[in-house]
Amino acid sequence: MSAADRLHAVETPGLVLDEGRMLRNIERLRSRLQPLNVALRPHLKTAKSIEVARRVLTGGDGPATVSTLKEAEVFAAAGIRDIVYAVGIAPQKLDRVLAIRARGCDLSVILDSPGQAAAVAEASRRAGARIPALIEVDCDGHRGGLRPDDPALPAVGRMLHDGGAELRGVLTHAGESYGVSGAEAHAAFAERERAAAVAAAGALRSAGLPCPVVSVGSTPTAHAARDLSGVTEMRAGVYVFFDLVMAGIGVCSTDDIALSVLTSVIGQNRERGCLFIDAGWMALSRDRGTAGQAVDQGCGLVCDIEGTVLGDLVVSGANQEHGVVSLRPGSRGALPDLPAGTRLRILPNHACATAAQFGGYEVLPADPAAGLAHWPRFGGW
Amino acid sequence: MSAADRLHAVETPGLVLDEGRMLRNIERLRSRLQPLNVALRPHLKTAKSIEVARRVLTGGDGPATVSTLKEAEVFAAAGIRDIVYAVGIAPQKLDRVLAIRARGCDLSVILDSPGQAAAVAEASRRAGARIPALIEVDCDGHRGGLRPDDPALPAVGRMLHDGGAELRGVLTHAGESYGVSGAEAHAAFAERERAAAVAAAGALRSAGLPCPVVSVGSTPTAHAARDLSGVTEMRAGVYVFFDLVMAGIGVCSTDDIALSVLTSVIGQNRERGCLFIDAGWMALSRDRGTAGQAVDQGCGLVCDIEGTVLGDLVVSGANQEHGVVSLRPGSRGALPDLPAGTRLRILPNHACATAAQFGGYEVLPADPAAGLAHWPRFGGW
Numbered sequence: 001m002s003a004a005d006r007l008h009a010v011e012t013p014g015l016v017l018d019e020g021r022m023l024r025n026i027e028r029l030r031s032r033l034q035p036l037n038v039a040l041r042p043h044l045k046t047a048k049s050i051e052v053a054r055r056v057l058t059g060g061d062g063p064a065t066v067s068t069l070k071e072a073e074v075f076a077a078a079g080i081r082d083i084v085y086a087v088g089i090a091p092q093k094l095d096r097v098l099a100i101r102a103r104g105c106d107l108s109v110i111l112d113s114p115g116q117a118a119a120v121a122e123a124s125r126r127a128g129a130r131i132p133a134l135i136e137v138d139c140d141g142h143r144g145g146l147r148p149d150d151p152a153l154p155a156v157g158r159m160l161h162d163g164g165a166e167l168r169g170v171l172t173h174a175g176e177s178y179g180v181s182g183a184e185a186h187a188a189f190a191e192r193e194r195a196a197a198v199a200a201a202g203a204l205r206s207a208g209l210p211c212p213v214v215s216v217g218s219t220p221t222a223h224a225a226r227d228l229s230g231v232t233e234m235r236a237g238v239y240v241f242f243d244l245v246m247a248g249i250g251v252c253s254t255d256d257i258a259l260s261v262l263t264s265v266i267g268q269n270r271e272r273g274c275l276f277i278d279a280g281w282m283a284l285s286r287d288r289g290t291a292g293q294a295v296d297q298g299c300g301l302v303c304d305i306e307g308t309v310l311g312d313l314v315v316s317g318a319n320q321e322h323g324v325v326s327l328r329p330g331s332r333g334a335l336p337d338l339p340a341g342t343r344l345r346i347l348p349n350h351a352c353a354t355a356a357q358f359g360g361y362e363v364l365p366a367d368p369a370a371g372l373a374h375w376p377r378f379g380g381w
Numbered sequence: 382m383s384a385a386d387r388l389h390a391v392e393t394p395g396l397v398l399d400e401g402r403m404l405r406n407i408e409r410l411r412s413r414l415q416p417l418n419v420a421l422r423p424h425l426k427t428a429k430s431i432e433v434a435r436r437v438l439t440g441g442d443g444p445a446t447v448s449t450l451k452e453a454e455v456f457a458a459a460g461i462r463d464i465v466y467a468v469g470i471a472p473q474k475l476d477r478v479l480a481i482r483a484r485g486c487d488l489s490v491i492l493d494s495p496g497q498a499a500a501v502a503e504a505s506r507r508a509g510a511r512i513p514a515l516i517e518v519d520c521d522g523h524r525g526g527l528r529p530d531d532p533a534l535p536a537v538g539r540m541l542h543d544g545g546a547e548l549r550g551v552l553t554h555a556g557e558s559y560g561v562s563g564a565e566a567h568a569a570f571a572e573r574e575r576a577a578a579v580a581a582a583g584a585l586r587s588a589g590l591p592c593p594v595v596s597v598g599s600t601p602t603a604h605a606a607r608d609l610s611g612v613t614e615m616r617a618g619v620y621v622f623f624d625l626v627m628a629g630i631g632v633c634s635t636d637d638i639a640l641s642v643l644t645s646v647i648g649q650n651r652e653r654g655c656l657f658i659d660a661g662w663m664a665l666s667r668d669r670g671t672a673g674q675a676v677d678q679g680c681g682l683v684c685d686i687e688g689t690v691l692g693d694l695v696v697s698g699a700n701q702e703h704g705v706v707s708l709r710p711g712s713r714g715a716l717p718d719l720p721a722g723t724r725l726r727i728l729p730n731h732a733c734a735t736a737a738q739f740g741g742y743e744v745l746p747a748d749p750a751a752g753l754a755h756w757p758r759f760g761g762w
Contacts, residue, residue: 013762067702087702088647091722112648116721144648144657266469267493267525276525286667320733321448321468340496341472352701359761380740381394
């Protein structure tokens, strides 16, 4: 069944998920990591969907990574049993963490300061239940975390271990790997992740502390790492859908992007050389992640309804509910004459940001004989 | 009751609405327009809330402007009886338009091409019900619309009028007024709106066509227009909440901004001179509307929990669930020492984009004795 047939009754703008591409992306990373002998802990913040989680998680019930306690609550209620909440813990969130753990999900938190460690230890003692915590390690100056050689690292570990919490290990994320292109550059960042995490684990163990988990990961490094000695698990998220930012740094091709926004033409201005569509920034998100890349894809790359890229057409601008479609600067193509009502699909800069603008996925099933499916997704905190 | 007392139990990140500031903003524009002798048709796309609509609409049931048919459906179901859907109509949406009209709401559409006019006329004949349509007029090259002297304008009007639809009038929007600063510049754009709309109305009337409605508006022009002769109604939306973009072009001060994001400190990096908060782009939106203004406010301006701006602190960067707070470039201030768990409020660049990231408002009521209220908001199409 063609995409046009399947999408016939979908209102625009709508969020389309190509299940076949998604399953291919999932299988690609799974088989790539097998010889490297690490567990995969997918990040569910991109999809925020129980249907996607079932397909991406090994065994279906974990391990997983989340970015909000809302995600932890929804996925725990859906039966996922092993979750890392990978954003530094605020002390006032520990009651929610304890409540999720009490319902049978092994939820762990991350932190990088003595104040947070004291709060986690105190909450553990108060509840009579050791909250597992990983210490966040800085491998590339991206954001937070302690350097592996920071004397605060074993001190924070000691506060957790001796204070009544569970020191579960260390965690790092090469966020700067998104800023470089190609497998060689990503492999170098993967080695920085590995080296930092293993050094931090060594610092804890040298201080007589436990460190069972050594967690690393980002989509670029997961697809490029060559040696993961000493690492126990890899995290990655956006690889499930991929997007133009990932294509722009060579982790995937545009043919791997499983997510697109279905839209209708609502006008044109031939003098200015542009079309207007009903997908503005409310649908596409404001993400301009390709603006600093070698090829700027504007607010998204334009495809026909079957998902075939239409030459040099990009979404060159966006207001709230209007997208402006024009030829890429320097293009020698011609603006096609697409009347109001023509339906198009837009590949997004950043899958996490675009998916977040919608309440569900219109799914083109991998089975070519199957009709459209709808998978709900959730938002909020 | 202090904001800190009222917000005590709110999870972060959360969306805070200061009702007192909002009511002041609503009253300011209402009283400003009274001597100019035009109706006010507020745009509800910013708030997407029935509680806000009740406070902003004259009489409570209209007139109103919306940017999606979902808004039209929700507000019509809540009793609003006069709505303009101010995004160019796609032909396949006319069945939904007819369904909303059949439920007793006078919903009108806008268009700027013969193809759309033919579709609206055809749908009207098919339904035996004249769909009211306004012709979109281009006053400043911002986006779509026909120029007032375009011969297509009376031709499109004729197609509607003679084809079975209802030619209700003309509509224009000075979207370019957001790019200039100060009352003089905004007044000049207001005059461009007025002159273009009145000229277009004249072109229709000269052709023997009706043009009862002459609709103009944007928040900057609504607050600066001096003469609105020939105009029947003014549209504006973001003025209800205001935001840093509007403050940056002088339409309001930061003390007028009624919307903020409540957030918690989750870490710091003193070496890099930054704090981390649990409001990233998922909460603040990716909107960087002040980037091109005289004062770049980053991803938002930082206030304490009572809403007082904290010197030179801005959200200088954002990942999905992490905001990075640092001093504005060139500041001679010092980064305050705020431990994990400290709660702050962030003023947004763009109220429409930030509000859209949340499912509801935590409302600080105008009555100083009243506790926190919760108003739901909706999204989607």
